[in-house]
Amino acid sequence: MDSGRSEAGLETGCRLQDKLQVAGCRVSIPDEGRESTNQSANQPIMKKSVLLIACCGLIISAASAQVYITRTGVINFFSKTPMEDIKAENNQVYAAIDLSKKTIAFSMLMKSFLFRKELMQEHFNENYVESDRHPKSTFKGTFTGDVDPQKPGVYNVQAQGVLTLHGVEKSVNTPATIEITGDGLTGTARFNLLPQDFDIEIPGIVRDKIAKQIDVQVKIDCKPVK
Amino acid sequence: MKYYALFFFLCTGFGKIAMAQDSSLLNMLEDSMMVNKQGGHVTGTFKATHIINTHSVETPAKGVLLFMIMHRFGKINEGAYEFFGLDNATMRMGFDYGLTDELTVGIGRSTFQKTYDGYLKGKLLRQSEGPGGRIPLSVTALAGIAYTSLRYTDKPYLNARYRTNYTLQLLVARKLNRNLSIQLSPAYLHYNLVPTVADKNDVFVLGIGGRMKITKRSSINVEYNYLPDNQVNSFKVYNSFSAGFDIETGGHVFQVHVTNSQGMVEPLFLGRTTGSWGKGDIYFGFNISRAFNLAKKR
Numbered sequence: 221m222d223s224g225r226s227e228a229g230l231e232t233g234c235r236l237q238d239k240l241q242v243a244g245c246r247v248s249i250p251d252e253g254r255e256s257t258n259q260s261a262n263q264p265i266m267k268k269s270v271l272l273i274a275c276c277g278l279i280i281s282a283a284s285a286q287v288y289i290t291r292t293g294v295i296n297f298f299s300k301t302p303m304e305d306i307k308a309e310n311n312q313v314y315a316a317i318d319l320s321k322k323t324i325a326f327s328m329l330m331k332s333f334l335f336r337k338e339l340m341q342e343h344f345n346e347n348y349v350e351s352d353r354h355p356k357s358t359f360k361g362t363f364t365g366d367v368d369p370q371k372p373g374v375y376n377v378q379a380q381g382v383l384t385l386h387g388v389e390k391s392v393n394t395p396a397t398i399e400i401t402g403d404g405l406t407g408t409a410r411f412n413l414l415p416q417d418f419d420i421e422i423p424g425i426v427r428d429k430i431a432k433q434i435d436v437q438v439k440i441d442c443k444p445v446k
Numbered sequence: 447m448k449y450y451a452l453f454f455f456l457c458t459g460f461g462k463i464a465m466a467q468d469s470s471l472l473n474m475l476e477d478s479m480m481v482n483k484q485g486g487h488v489t490g491t492f493k494a495t496h497i498i499n500t501h502s503v504e505t506p507a508k509g510v511l512l513f514m515i516m517h518r519f520g521k522i523n524e525g526a527y528e529f530f531g532l533d534n535a536t537m538r539m540g541f542d543y544g545l546t547d548e549l550t551v552g553i554g555r556s557t558f559q560k561t562y563d564g565y566l567k568g569k570l571l572r573q574s575e576g577p578g579g580r581i582p583l584s585v586t587a588l589a590g591i592a593y594t595s596l597r598y599t600d601k602p603y604l605n606a607r608y609r610t611n612y613t614l615q616l617l618v619a620r621k622l623n624r625n626l627s628i629q630l631s632p633a634y635l636h637y638n639l640v641p642t643v644a645d646k647n648d649v650f651v652l653g654i655g656g657r658m659k660i661t662k663r664s665s666i667n668v669e670y671n672y673l674p675d676n677q678v679n680s681f682k683v684y685n686s687f688s689a690g691f692d693i694e695t696g697g698h699v700f701q702v703h704v705t706n707s708q709g710m711v712e713p714l715f716l717g718r719t720t721g722s723w724g725k726g727d728i729y730f731g732f733n734i735s736r737a738f739n740l741a742k743k744r
Contacts, residue, residue, distance in 0.1 A: 287471070291482065314479055316471040325471035327479055331486055337739050338507030338547075339697060346490045347662045352624050356479075360472045423663065425695050 286319040286369055288405050288442035295328060295438050297413075299431040306340060306430065308333040315440040317398070317407060319369050324379060324407075326359040326438075348420050349386050357385040359392070367398050374399045379409060388418040396438075404443040411436055488573040491584055491621040492629075494699040494735055495542060495550075495567075497655040497669045498688040499707055499715045500631050503586040503619040505567055506544040509741020514540045514554075516710045516733045523726030531730060538710040542567075543740075556710055563711045565590035565613070573621060588615040592711045608639040611713035615653075625659040631671075635717050644679040651716040657692065665692045667701070671716050678717055686719040701733040 293313030299306040313328040330351040335341040345351040361381015368375075380393040396409035412433040415422060422430050492502035495512060506512045520534030528534065540554030540563075548569040555562050571585040590613040598604060612635065619629035631653035640647055655669030671686040690703020706721035707714070708729055721727030 289475075289478075291478065314475040316475055318471055323471050325475050327472060327475040329479075337737075338510065339737050342489050343694075343696070356476075358472055358476075360470065429696065 287316060287445040288319070289316045289445050290314070290440050290442040293326070293328075293438070293440035293442075295326075295436065297333075297437070298435040300435070301429055301431050304429040306335070308335045308341070308344070310334070313438075313440065315407070315442060317363075317405065317440075317442060319367055319405075322362050322364070324359070324361050324363055324381065326357075326440075328357055329355055330357060331355065348415070348422075354385075354387045357383070359383045361392070363396065363398075367400065369400055369405075372400045372402065383413075385413075386418040386420050390417050404441065407438070407440045407442065409438040485580060486575040488575055488579075488584065488621050491573070491619050491627045492657055492667075493665060493692050493694050494701060494733065496701070496733060497629065497657065497667050498690050498701065498703050498705060498733070499686065499710055500629075500653050500655055500669050500671065501567065501586070501588050501615065501617055502629060502655075503569070503584045503617045505548070505550040505569060505586065506542050506737060508544045508547045509739060510544045511738045511740050512542040512544075512735055513738065514538075514542065514733060514735040516540070516731070518558075518705070518708055518710065518729040518731035520729065521721065521726070522704075522728045522730060536708055536710075554711065556714075558709050558714065560595040561592055561709075561711055561714065562595060563590060563592040573619075582620060584617075584619045584621075586617040586619075588613065588617060588712075590615075590712055592713050604639075610638050612636040613712035613716075615712065625665075626656065628654070628656040630654055633671075633712060633716055635713050637713060637717070640680075642680040646677045649677045649717045650674060653716070663694045666690075667692055667703070671719075673717060673719075682720065683717065684719050684722050686715045687723060697737045699733075699735045703732070704728050704730055 291314050292311060293315040294309065294311045295313050296307065296309045310328050310333045312332045313326060315324070315326045317324050330349045331345055333341070333344065335344065349357075359381055361379055363377040363379045365375060365377030367377065375398045377396050377398055378393070379396040380391065382389050383392045384390075392411060392413075394409050394411035396407060399406040399408075413436055414433055415430070492504050494502065495504050495506065495514070496502055496516075516538040518536050520528055520531030522530045524531050524534070536556065536558040538554050538556040538558070540552060542550050542552040544550050550567045551565070552567060553562075553564045565588055567586060567588045569584070569586050571581055571583060573579065573584040574581045592611045592613070593606070594609045594611075613633060614635075615631055615633040617629060617631050619627060621627045633651045633653060635649040635651065637645075637647050637649065651671050651673050653669060653671040655667070657665045657667045659665040666689070668689045669687070673683060673685050684706060686705065686707040688703050688705035688707065690701055690705075693700045693702075705715075706723050706727055706729065707719040708721065709715045709718060721729065
């Protein structure tokens, strides 16, 4: 929590994890954005200095927010069969982790998965994930386990949430790691997906070439939101 | 009060950003994605590099060697003795190689008139993805040369120059939706030698073709090449019309079709189609293509 560094003890009692609620408390604006006038705000003696302090508080607490984000996360998937190995990589994955709320989100374009063979990539988009209809895949979830953003190191956590792929939502629960580094964090996870869970049909003629379980590997290097 | 107003404005303004972040990290990501979105190209306008006889706007990717067999049996109206054409056949064997994702070089050899052919095929424009795409069409240009090596004992004077014909063709296509693609293919042909003075050396043809997907991996293809009058006069020519069916299986595309053209190179089917659908001069045939990846890493 960043309370200690921003506006000291004044805000105790407020929910502190969010930078803007710090300012919100100062003028007692209800934090869910209800725009009712209230007493302290109506007091005519609003000093310039108070405003200044509040603004400083805003800036300081914003700097120490615990949201980490990347636009260049990497997700690989592998399908291994005796007939053929298929491998694809997407290195334009958008990902965000909020350490204070313990929430995670991913979003990626299916067309950004690059295959070694152009034809495979075309078939992946045209015939399997139908990226014209379902251009994105997303994940929205939470993690359990303690991560101390001040203490560099590798933390093992359990991530769970809803994965949306090919327009189908499915819950996913997987072990993951969060590594706090000097200037950000690195998240990794590895899990298996079954194409049929996402209504991705595989025709008989290529059934031997596509694995029943697709091995998915995630690696995101995130920087704190400034 | 003035300060209060300013303050309130600040708080609510920032508060909204905060709430967006609060309510869902995902929304924030999606917004960021929208901002940074780059338009892509439409892919899979056609499954194969040929609609049937006519080239499609598609070319193999860089480093891909495409081996293609085009096969036409005899005419269906030859009757039962010739097993409705199946006793006879002409074929063309060809290789296309993707020099880049946009430029392809191709060579081929047809048994029909022992014709060799070679071409360069380049993508000039690629249709943008999405409804508000910047480029509405895909345009590919084709420049080809065909050399007929069949010997005629009664025409010993036929030298290399007389045996060579040229093709320039513009392939303009639009994928209208995930199933339907349409292509216009205006062509200019130059025949170094024509049968009589009544025939033009320079011939213009306007082709139209399309495909309609019926499942994810199969489609119905049609093409029609309109040869305007007064260009070929010394013998009866017909507009080339072909209809067929594409099936795609991994690295192969099978195309099965019927056509009134026996030749499979532009100067032969665009300007020299002598078969008539009305008389039953219909050739049953197929194209098979197989892609080989020669480049190790993309």
